Amino acid sequence: MTDVVAAIQDAWTELRIHRGRVLMSLIGVTVAIAALTASVAIGELARSTLLVSFESQSGRAATLQVNLWQEAQPGGDPFAGPGTPSSADSLAIIDAMDAAVERYEIAYSSVITDAQVMFQGVSGTQGVGVQGVEPDHAVMRHLAVAEGRFLVESDRARLAPAVVVNRGMLAAIGGSLEAARTVELGGATAVVVGVVDRGSQDEWPQAWMLPRDLLRVPETSGPMSYMNPPRLEAWVPVELADDGKRMLNQDLTGALPGWSVDTQRSDWQAWGDDYDPLLPLQLTLVGTAAVILLLGALGLITVAVVSIRQRVREFGIRRAFGASRGRIFVAVMLESVVGTVVAGGIGIAVCIFAYRLPVVQELLTQGLSGGELPGFPMAAAITGLLVSAVVGAIAGSIPATIAVRSKVIEAIRF
């Protein structure tokens, strides 16, 4: 224990004595570690951003999507589309889906219906795509609520349906939640309870309400609503996905005679096990950082090798007073490790500081759902610190080897 503390103390003393040289040699390492940490952080950020983007488009792993279409009638057109189902048909489908979700105790699910209706905006009447979804939908598709709230279970009891709008629709109905508490939507009056912010996706109006509420909107039963049969999305554990697909298919086929049922995984992770869309980006970033790191390490080794030759006498003195070769080796290597870890820490601190700058935040949040940047990725900071220690150990082992090779007698007379 004392040996370890004493070795670290020796290393720190040497760094203190030769701080000018150390500072010069470690500037390169600081820059290199900052570059590496930034690369890893940007990679992590891009990965998490893209993951959220993929999951908001296709669902989380594993999302089962159950689609229905009406079986062709004898003598009918076999290529006819699903058409707009009647409200009674849609309600029967939703009941069957609810029953299946309850039977299999699926924790997160949402019946989804889509309709195109008209609403009364401040500049006149215009169309909006309304999606009928359950409260779980916000979690399943990363819908970030900027103001108010998303749909909740208690909204089912409302006489006037609750509606959540995006920024585009909010702008069309008055610009703020206080100014537009209600909206005339498809012939019904809906209460605006929240605003969703998905960044650049929200230029055009869109709204969400509970599926049964959407069916009660008068316009949705009209021929211009383009309403498809309800579909079901269920977020289940990945290991249960195959069984879930089979059971939901069987269950809904039996419950809905005259309808064909198709259940598939929709989440992006079902596209292929070895599919990693971020690999090229991450390899480029890490490759660039590795080259910078190599250059920094080479600079460090060069300065260390030159300076170690000026310290030969010192090693001789230390050996004369009882320091073993191993102790000299460890002390010289520790000097390098302590130095690069301190330099790495500074590089990481610079990265974190830069990450928090408003101009950088603005740059990085473009296109991010909700417009908020997550905290600095800890993985990047830890990677930076570990790499700086490893670089220090490798760069330190060369001068350390030179230091122990010198003989005590020659070293003292050096």
Next chain:
Amino acid sequence: MPLLHLRGVTRQFATIDGPALQILKGVDLDVAAHDRVSIVGRSGSGKSTLLNILGLIDQPTTGIVELDGEPVALMGGRMRDRLRGASVGFVFQQFNLIEGLTAAENVAVPLHYGAGRRYWQRHRLASEMLDRVGLSHRIHTKATHLSGGEQQRVAIARALVRSPRLILADEPTGALDIETGGRIMDLLDEVAADAGAALVTITHDVAVAARARRMLRIVDGRLEATEQVAA
């Protein structure tokens, strides 16, 4: 049993394009505890080579070296390093203080390689040693800011801080003027006597050598007793 026992010690060095250089040709020497021995000789006579063997820095080509009856040749490098750190204190001609360290930090250097207890008490022990050599007012002064005499005092404090049983002084006054050299030798004799350590001084200065109880001359790679003087 003598503290240090040498029998038939030889040391030769290989040369690039000629026969091996025979520096020591059969040295016999016993150093008892509390002994005062001086070794004189001309430049190139092998004084420093002998000192390195006495200090366990170098190994003889042939012959026996025993410290406290333990043959040094049978020890591993690490064991020799530990024994050297614990038993031998060096005072060099050029002081060999570490630049950038203060006087106290230089004195504490040997304590970094000793037992844990002494390491944790290094600041106190170093201050006490500096006080003992009359440098309590220079504890925090950088080694490079000290005069030659002060640097040698620091070197003596460093040699004694681990309470060695053997002090090896290699031309301890070689870089000092006569007056300062005399004071340094007085101090060295005094602190070595107080510490109960044997003192072996290698010098080409006969006046310095004459201060020892036994004076030996190294001639043609062998030690010869020249005279016996009272300490």
